Amino acid sequence: MEIPYTVEVRRDTGLTNGRIGIWLFLASEVMLFGALFASYILIRTGAVSWPRGDTILDVPLATFNTLVLISSSVTMVMAWASLMRHRFGTFRIYMGLTILFGFVFLTVKYFEYSHHLHIGEVPSTNNFLAIYYTLTGLHMLHVAGGMAVNAYLWGPGAKLWQTNPQWFTNRVEHSGLFWHFVDLVWIFLFPTLYLL
Amino acid sequence: MATTTNDHAADIDRHVRVYITVFVALMVLTVITVAISRVHLSVPLAVTAALLVATVKGSLVACYFMHLISEKKLILAVLALTVVFFVVLIALPVATHSDGFWMR
Structure with a gap:
């Protein structure tokens, strides 16, 4: 049975099902991270003292990672724009770069985590580290999930371009929306955890 | 995004120029965020400044990369x-x- 409204828009919503679906999912994600940010505020404002993030965390590494993630957002949107121009080869390059940037981001986080764990800074050490590991850990899972979808669209999923290019373009667009959301979350995590 | 894959293909070049501009703006704002944190402000002022810049950056991503501006x-x-x-x-x-x- 064919999936309805993957390419043509529904008359009642004026949207494809995929687009409204991804936005509803992102709305739920806003609430998920919102709950954690609210917890952060509650814990921090209730604490007698709270360390500045830059006294514990590596700001230059995190700044580098911020620039990497922003770059990945640009390559993601350029991948979609390439499909809109019917340039599949260029799409592959930009999508490949997006996956690569995601990999660089996770690698840097791996080194950050390794350093903290090596010197005994674990989630149970204090509330700051507990919220740091929780927020960045959940964010990393999102980066990994986005990379998996992007890798599928770069590899085996790209076959759809041959049979239904518009549906494939829509899939890339939806994956891109998720990826930009992941970037957006980091834009707030970076100053909150590392700089304040 | 408000456009579908069927139409507005001619606008893509214009969109790409916007993406590059936003990209540069995000890079500059990231540097500004770090620079502000080096100035030792009081907690309320530091929080306000950091969240203000983050909100501008987030809005740029949402409006232009996620195309909310034309959604x-x-x-x-x-x-x-x-x-x-x-x-x-x-x-x-x-x-x-x-x-x-x-x-x-």
């Missing part, structure tokens, strides 16, 4: 409702600590 009203309505709940969620812990924390 359908239904999506905007869904997000408006989300923002309301998000603000309530954040306001609750802030309100419980309105007795001095933000003055320190």
